């Protein structure tokens with residue numbers, strides 16, 4: 001079943017559902033609406049949600065128009081890794097924190113982050129606007145202290161495992177961090193320096209949440225575009241496929257010819273080298289295995305490169321040298337999800353556009369088709385296709 005989430009980049013209510021999906025290890029499709037074009041207030045979106053708010057989760061024939069309802073639905077539809085606990089007492093605790101977060105932390109965050117992060121105001125010292133922002137910040141500090149208290153002696157808000165309470169609170173706290181990073185002076189004035197100085201347990205929890213599988217994929221897409229950190233601009237794509245993690249691992253270590261191109265050797269252990277050739281131009285890349293975890297991770301480093309492409313400058317030839325291809329594999333209800341990051345393959349490289357199109361073909365389409373159906377569309381000598 002395809003799970004489609006309609007969202008606005010950075011909207012915390014929609015992000016909650018993405019966090020819930022990540023906690024469950026599920027994959028999703030995203031329809032990112034443009035708030036500046038008012039897409040959420042027009043058709044066709046209004047037919048899905050006449051209130052014109054996000055999120056909307058579409059799952060089979062079911063349309064769910066509220067973030068917490070969507071989390072509750074996910075828990076029924078995919079009971080593994082429960083979001084709302086596994087006994088009445090756990091459920092009560094999780095629901096209570098979830099609803100308190102929804103009622104109080106959300107409003108408190110909105111009152112600070114709408115002016116600071118969205119409208120990007122800088123109130124004049126002594127102005128009414130500044131006084132209002134300071135009052136809003138005090139309320140937000142109160143809610144942060146509440147969360148800090150909940151985390152006393154436990155790793156997650158409602159206990160030892162992440163739950164819906166964490167999925168609902170995470171976007172708010174991550175948005176505060178964003179405001180601290182991008183509007184530091186004003187946040188500092190409001191008493192939000194870098195969070196570890198103020199709320200150490202909350203800061204640890206945020207890091208713990210951020211490191212959970214799939215959570216990085218929930219970050220607002222527009223942060224990636226604005227972000228100047230190199231890692232944010234590596235080529236990255238995800239697919240999900242109807243194959244087991246072990247089958248995916250096999251295709252990524254010994255079955256390259258089924259979806260990419262033939263290699264001279266299989267990759268069996270760290271240190272193994274495989275040369276991938278693309279006749280008729282005879283481009284090639286040699287990769288060395290750095291980290292291999294069966295069913296979970298394949299990390300290869302390019303140690304030799306000759307990229308030839310008609311009409312392209314010779315500068316592209318060795319651009320892949322030193323880059324790393326990293327595939328992370330996760331089980332999911334459809335079979336598996338694979339996150340691919342080609343570390344070092346960035347828009348600043350001359351070859352980026354060609355390689356982006358190449359990987360979109362070989363990884364996103366061909367590997368998926370191969371894992372889904374046994375039939376990929378790898379490079380064939382006679383097709384003269386070049387990556």
Ligand SMILES: N[C@@H](CCC(=O)N[C@@H](CS)C(=O)NCC(=O)O)C(=O)O
Pocket residue numbers: 011012013014040052053054055065066067068
């Ligand atoms: N109770 C709803 C609230 C939805 C909501 O207010 N979403 C905000 C984003 S966090 C929104 O769509 N705002 C745009 C608008 O109201 O125009 C839920 O949790 O799903």
